[in-house]
Amino acid sequence: xRLWLTAEAVSAADGARVGIWPDQSGRNNEAVQTNxxxxxxxxxxxxxxxxxxxxxxxxxxxxxxxxxxxxxQPRPSSS
Amino acid sequence: MIVYDHALNIAxxxxxxxxxxxxxxxxxxxxxxxxxxxxxxxxSQVNLVWTPSNxxxxxxxxxxxxxxxxxxxxxxxxxxxxxxxxxxxAGTAYTCRVRMRAMSGTGAYSAEATVSTLxxxxxxxxxRACACG
Numbered sequence: 738x739r740l741w742l743t744a745e746a747v748s749a750a751d752g753a754r755v756g757i758w759p760d761q762s763g764r765n766n767e768a769v770q771t772n773x774x775x776x777x778x779x780x781x782x783x784x785x786x787x788x789x790x791x792x793x794x795x796x797x798x799x800x801x802x803x804x805x806x807x808x809x810q811p812r813p814s815s816s
Numbered sequence: 817m818i819v820y821d822h823a824l825n826i827a828x829x830x831x832x833x834x835x836x837x838x839x840x841x842x843x844x845x846x847x848x849x850x851x852x853x854x855x856x857x858x859x860s861q862v863n864l865v866w867t868p869s870n871x872x873x874x875x876x877x878x879x880x881x882x883x884x885x886x887x888x889x890x891x892x893x894x895x896x897x898x899x900x901x902x903x904x905x906a907g908t909a910y911t912c913r914v915r916m917r918a919m920s921g922t923g924a925y926s927a928e929a930t931v932s933t934l935x936x937x938x939x940x941x942x943x944r945a946c947a948c949g
Binding site: 738740 | 817818819820839840841
């Protein structure tokens with residue numbers, strides 16, 4: 738597993754903006770956004786009574802991910 | 817959102833889907849498979865077809881069969897809406913049923929369908945004693 742993002746791992750109040758979405762995979766690939774106006778919203782009780790993060794294309798709310806699938810380095814030449 | 821570093825096999829997809837489907841109640845449990853019909857193809861094969869569900873959380877269909885008053889046993893799985901059962905005995909009645917396994921649970925069995933394989937080849941004439949030579 739390279740990445741596991743679940744809104745249940747976010748500690749925020751209902752309606753709050755979220756700048757860091759912690760990665761539950763153990764690889765520390767958290768998704769981040771430093772621009773306050775572009776941070777997604779934490780909304781409680783939305784999916785089977787569980788929280789979600791609400792993104793918006795119109796309002797340009799998004800988080801940035803690191804490269805969770807870095808390409809393998811080529812093997813050194815044997816010669 | 818979960819990202820893996822390899823393509824998940826069927827068992828892994830089912831495990832992840834069952835976990836997420838149950839946790840977030842994404843889909844209702846599947847209903848029983850409908851429209852099952854069975855047709856004998858020859859002396860050793862039977863073809864089963866049923867109405868496809870087109871559920872997004874479908875994993876696989878489980879096919880079971882029995883003979884006579886015996887017990888049902890699983891004979892195979894398929895992701896399609898048909899199955900060919902092979903290696904059967906000629907002139908024998910088989911009863912089949914199908915159920916769907918989905919990420920949100922396992923559906924009830926379909927109505928049973930019974931079909932008989934075709935009988936063995938008929939002799940065209942009785943053997944005769946050879947009066948050669």
